[in-house]
Amino acid sequence: MTNRVTGGCKCGLVRYQGTRLDAPMFRCHCRDCQRLTGAGHAEMMPLSIKGFSIGADCKSFKMTGGSGQPTFSGFCPNCGSQLTRNSARMSDRIYVHAASLDDPGLYRPDKSIYADAAPDWDRAAIIASD
Template identity: 75%
Template sequence: MSERMLGGCKCGLVRYEGIRLDAPMFRCHCRDCQQLTGSGHSEMMPLAREDFAITDTCKTYEMSGGSGQSTFSGFCPNCGSQITRNSQRMSDRIYVHASSLDDPGKYEPEKSIYPNSAQVWDEAAIIKG
């Protein structure tokens, strides 16, 4: 069954919708996620790129990912809320920050990625498995 996910930013300017992709939801401890969120990690839910729609007000910041290929971070130009992450490497999906979901209770992290990059004060958040 395909589950439609809805979400957006804090101020309501940016809205999105998409279908939940059958791929793991995860907690990312990479340095990029730390700097972009201002916290120890980000919480990411994968949505199918082909069914994803977002208002054109979303701004995108391009950077080089760990693979050397471009990754993109989408955020609201008004309130600054982090909304999306996607990459050239996994072009079939777009990740949304779990806190941007209208119903964040639908997010259930299954694993941590880049746990070796976790800050000492955030190691308790690593999902071991």
């Protein structure tokens, strides 16, 4: 198994590549993820910031994350696909949206976060914590 991953947006304008970070992959149910994805939750895979590269066309939207720190959402300015999420709080990593991977089958969510924010119609997606 290789730890190298590649991905990109729907229209092909923005491509990225990076290396898996040994940290949990997670399903985030927070309101930011709901609004940004238009779905009940987001599926996030952590990559190392070292060696991560993404096309210069990628746009970044700055917001305040759940931690109170600046958080950045990277997306394609042409087709609008959500691609990345990173924050000042965890500067060693950048998260990519699992469905943007060329091989989304590499994603295996380890846990849910902000499960309290999940709407009733998406509560079945919450991964029980142990």
